[in-house]
Amino acid sequence: MALFDEQLGEVRRVLESMSAGGAARQFAAGARELWDKGSTLVLQEDTALEMGNPSVASLSLLLWSEDGGVEDGRITLVGPDVGEALKSGSLPFAQVVIVDGTFESEYDSYRDIRDAVYDTRLAGLSIRTMPSKRTLWCRVGRDAADKGLSLIDLGAALIDSVKRLEEVGSAEVVFVTSSAEDVRRLTSPAASAQRLVDAMMKMYQEQNFDCETCEYQDVCDTVMDLKKIRSKLTDSQD
């Protein structure tokens, strides 16, 4: 069992139900050349499309598995792509990055993968993330939209970034732009994954194992991998 197995299962079930209606499309990351990297500030007047604006539904989620269950290089899109939504001007947006590999040091691995996601920047696309709220706010610039920037490009760049890490063997990305309701269906696994990450971060950063007073006692007591992390850290203190 890996740290996020429960959340991954929930995400897969949600995606299956979305796919059942024929709403999901799948693409291969390797099919296109990687989009140019760049850090762009896109002002409102230059924006062709906004995704995950603070006033609409938005979600960013990172999960991993250790059982080889990730379809390497797959990009799943539920809802319209950039070029198909330009008239709307604004879309709800969820981005789920799922990696598979061997993560012996969970804390270090999580931070490395998270940083790789944060550091994925494409020319003509402005991306901002609010980790505590698990939201992601993107603006596609007009030039980039005219040149055909697509969520497949973003997915391919994310997969390329995370796979550069030694511990990552495979990676896939899911984007949901169909509706705010569909994005919100991922809120529950995202929130529970966040609690696991927060518990893990607290253990590693504070090195305080007074479980009686800890707000994460419930997750630590029930999630096997967190128990293992706690044991590993307390053993190293002895």
Place this chain on the structure above:
Amino acid sequence: MENRLDYCEGGVNMILAVCGKGGVGKTTVSAIAAQALAEKNGLRALVVDADPAGGLGMALGLTPRRTLNDVRKEIIEEVKEGKRDKRDLSVSLDYLIAEALTERGNMAFLSIGRPEDEGCYCKVNVILKDTIEGLAGRFDATVIDAEAGIEQVNRKVISSVDYMLLVSDTSAKAVRVVETIKDVADRMIGNEGAGLVVNRVRDRAEIEGIQSGTALDVIGWVPEDDTIRRFDGEEKSFLELPDCPARAAIRGALVRAGLL
């Protein structure tokens, strides 16, 4: 004077700080400078109200939804909730600052806001310094309406400025303040140039008296102007300011400084 917008490193990212004693008209000059830059096609301008006393937002007719002080408070709340990972906080800061920008066309406006107590001024100034350094590089031109006096220059809150627009009225006290600001700036921060704009001038004799009494480069003088008084009194946006003597004078000063 060749255009500073052209010769600044990389051809972009000019930072202009508007400094002076309180009440001399810095905000008016900042607003008209912002208006002039906003009218340049293809140029992206960041306008920062770094004065806790505020006023530039009103002068531009822009009401920020949140300020840098609000951002500071939200980051503090995150830390209190146990979110202490530096990378996550840095990314959150980037997000919250983007939310704090009020945009109009090719201009983005950011306000420092008004901290509740003395101690908070220092803390929000630290965020302001980092924000200006990080954000200004993404714009072609940045106009900073600085806090009255020398504090922000002294504490290097405003650093690596390309040009200091020093604003004074005709009082000796106000001229002495900008001389001090220039002196501190030369010692404490980098700047490529500085020029003095004298505001609310009644006649040529006043400006000649000032020019003879200071070593500062007087790049312009602004007459008393009823249009400015009316716009101020009626809280109208200076982005809509029509041609008037004050506007022409300030724009002329910006041209002389190589900023337009």
